Amino acid sequence: MANENKANKQPLPTLSAADFAPVDINQHESEVIKRESLTAWRDTWERLRSNKIAMGGLVVLVLIVIGAIIGPLIAQWVHGYNYKSNDLSATNQPPSSLHWFGTDDLGRDMFVRTWMGARISLIIGLAAALIDLLIGVIYGGIMGYFGGRVDTIMNKFSEILYAIPYLLVTILLLVVLKPSLGTIILALTITGWINMSWIVRGEIMKLKNREYVLASRSMGAGTGRLLFRHLLPNASGPIIVTLTLSVPNAIFAESFLSFLGLGVQAPISSLGSMVENALTGWMFFPWRMLFPALLISIIMLAFNLLGDGLRDALDPSLKNK
């Protein structure tokens, strides 16, 4: 800005009328929009696509999803391994051409199990995060937007839910319902959405008195329009950051549940429960921890990079910057 000021102070060159020539103006042509009209999502996608890091994250995620789908099939096809069959003559083998990721304490092939684990973890993480997002945004949006007594009561309700010992809820759920992936996801989302709702509430409270919101409101915009056209898109930054963290949180929370015996039922395992299982002996059998831990880390990394890119792409206030 300082430079611009300086530039203004430079003396203007002298010009004569001969320096100017009339331009043909085609009235019709000037009304034509040169730039292709883009929908909001298309616009976001275009901007996301130009962000190489975010695209890198997306590509890695797609690769992992493909791996989770076909990885176990490859090993089954090449060597005939499956995720549950033991081979007690080959326990704790380091990686080799026979077992690409080594074997675990029951001689099961780690390559198959790692990709199966990725499959389970991704399902759990994504499902839990999406449910958290849905409930959290609606609940938090309402709290933040309406404020006052609605906010106080809803806020207190979420606090109570948050304070109820979540292990008790999980144990009860597992006793009442059959232990399954759905039950685990349900257990994770019962309190998982609360954090999201608090973030959204905070953002909405901050944004709702902004000038453009007031302007829109004074022009007769309804609650829905205000929330979905103005408030939530402007709050998308923190929401997306929180969302990208809900996935790892759900994945870690599941591994904590398996650690207490409340997670997925063996012989099925998640990446988290595999790392947890390998933890006591990782200094002796590092490959049992390395591959699942690495995959968790890469998944987290990819989600975060993608999340950052999405945030930049979605945030209207950062447009063209």
Place this chain on the structure above:
Amino acid sequence: MKKKSWMMLLTLILVIGTVLAGCGSAKETATTDSGTKTEEGTKDTGTATEPAATDADLAADQTLHLNLSAEPPTLDPAQAQDSQSNTALRFMYEGLATINAEGQPAPGAAEKWDISEDGLKYTFHMREGATWSNGDPVTANDFVYAWQRVLSPETTPAPVYAYQLYYIKGAEDFNTGKTKDFASVGIKAVDEKTLEVELTNPTPYFLGLTSFYTYYPVHKASVEADQAWAADPAKMVTNGPFTLSSWTAGSELQWTKNDKYWDAANIKLTNVTASVVNSGATETASYQGGEIDYAGAPTGEIPTDQIQPLSQQLPDEFKLTDIASTYYYEFNTKAEPFNNAKIRKAFAMSIDRKSLIENVTKAGQTPAFGFVPTSIAGLNGEKFRQTYPDSGYFKEDAAEAKKLLEEGMKEAGYTTLPPITLLYNTSENHQKLALAVADMWEKNLGVTIQTKNEEWSVFLESRKTGNYQIARAGWTADYDDPMTFIDMFKTGGGNNTAFFSNAEYDKLIDAAYKGGNDPEKRMQDLAAAEKILIQDEMAIMPVYYYTQASLTKPYLKGVTTDFSGAINFNHAYLENH
């Protein structure tokens, strides 16, 4: 834009780097493990006799550092029920008898005792000069008071282990409220120095029982002064070699030597410190880092994954001890399809116990084909299992098992077996074994097995209510006699969660209860009962007899363990190191 692509690369490298950090250091140990499978450690029979150290060898600081994997829930002998409390209480109390390094009852608070001809009456003569930590003499009345307190229906909370005293005449009736008068119970202080105990049946292992914590004396004045005496080190008056000096909830317990203890001259440790860490991996790290002098069972745990590598890395410190516990799978004999004996037998015969032990549990356990473990005493100095080997009960034979299964299915009228779920309580070790066993059944019998784990309390509830088909189970001896295992499956017994019922078996157990004066016959009855339980009926499927794995620093000497694996540090000492 270029800058950003290397950033992603850098991030990836860092992630990989962090995780690989563990890899480099581990490679060396991994290679030693990859090819050969060596027999781990040397098995120890449980007793250790070392030449006494001369004072010159002793370290200047005689502070023993231990870890307990759980905080003792109580330090009131009447209320204790678990091995952590046992370890802690053993520092602080002494019963009438103690168990010596050879595993035999030896004089403790009682100097000597007489046993009547019929084996029903015990007269204990109290030790001259035995005192409480405040200087009061330990008298016969202290034992009467302590035992009455265990049995009295008035005691709050009701001592669960009161039934450990039911051998005493009239004790059960008094405890359950059938009689109100304590005079009807066979416990009597003839005078300050003489205690008379009458039993219901001749009980060959009664002397051993008097060393058990439920039989410890308590100091009447301090117990009556404060309901919460056992939670406060300042209020505990005890009669053992050490006194509790501090207790930080959830973190640490400390004991110091009790100079008033009658044998204080032979106690070399001056202080004992026990941390409370419930992670096996942390405990072994703490041990290797020199923070504690002893790691592993019974005070803590060595993770299964570390047993084999540690036994090779620290062969002189690593030890496996046979203990009186059996790991078995319990059939619900009232639930399909295990209400058929042939099907039960087929399952028991179709696993490879040796392979499970070598490759899964890895702690040198003994394959079990019976119920009574190897370390339980029999007669004439022999172990019960030596006199009555378990090898004849059944054999592992997959082909034979398959045939039996088909016969059993025909008997029960199945064309296909109903779905089978193997239930276990949450624990990495139980999970591993359950998966391995289920896999063997699937391969050898061609059946489909679901495995299911449940949180501990839910699991117990499932077993007690019979809401299972086959479940993991374990049993640890209460006393050094086969009865502690074999009477479990009496019809309607509280611990009979297999819901097993056999008239012949019940008759043999009843005979053995009363048969204390004919030890030979009694042992034969017990062995015959075990044969019915396993060979004929296969109400349970034995898997292995437990061992416990431990690490002892080479400079820590004089540590002993008894038949059940309970540990005694009272006469331990630290050499210069």
Place this chain on the structure above:
Amino acid sequence: MARYITTKFLYTLLSLFILITATFFLMKAIPGDPFMSEKEVPAPIRARLEAQYGLDKPEIVQYVNYLGNILQGDLGISMKKLNQEVSHIIGQTFGVSLRLGLIAVVVSTIIGVALGLLAALYHRKMIDSVVMVLAVLGIAVPSFVLASLIQYLFGLKLHWFPITGLKDVLGYVLPVAALSAQPIAFIARLTRSSMLEVLHADYIKTAKAKGLKWPAILWKHVIRNGILPVVTYVGPMTANVITGSVVIERIFGIGGIGKVYVDSITNRDYTMIMGITLFYGIILMFARFVTDIVYVLVDPRIKLTSSKEG
């Protein structure tokens, strides 16, 4: 303000009441009880135990009795840790978790905000990239993996810090590091994202155009506005961290309240479960309350709505 606080306080009391009620009946609904053990407790002894702890009465009576005790400030006696007051155990173990947790909160807030601010100010420069790499790593490595790795490396191999316990200052280093890694990463990202938004806001341009000095802009406008999401996060995080991390306590052998809590649930130690839940509820609600107040203090645009309407 006084009215606002009173209203909030009353709502908090009501919430605690609902919390206690919900937890009580939830706890009773799950299988098991404090007296379960692998060896069967003989029926007469069990009956006596139940009578002594009042568990033989109908649940609703037990519930009313419990409420009565709480109103008298009595959390009762643990059913598993015999003859020990619930309040005593909470006091001893919470002290440990509180010290550790507060250090972790302070460390992670300072480092997190500083890193996030740096990244925002040098957006798309070298520093930004480095901070984001660190932040992503902090999130990408599970805390129990990180804790095990640093314990092995700095404790067992290098002997720089103790492996277990919090006996001295050095003992705090590894647990605090393991506890802080994730919050630092989260706070740094949150700060960066929020600061970036603020830096591009029109009022910052206005402030610049007005000729305000940069440090003043930074302090008065950027940080005050950009810190809100961090405040939202740090409040509940504090409540979370000081109430003990079971994983960190387990790995570093720390006698904190997190472990006691999980143990009480697995043991079905009813009085202990209720006591700690109530205690946690109070801490959580207090933290949320403080968060709301801090909100008003840092952002004058937010009105204490309930004082007007409620």
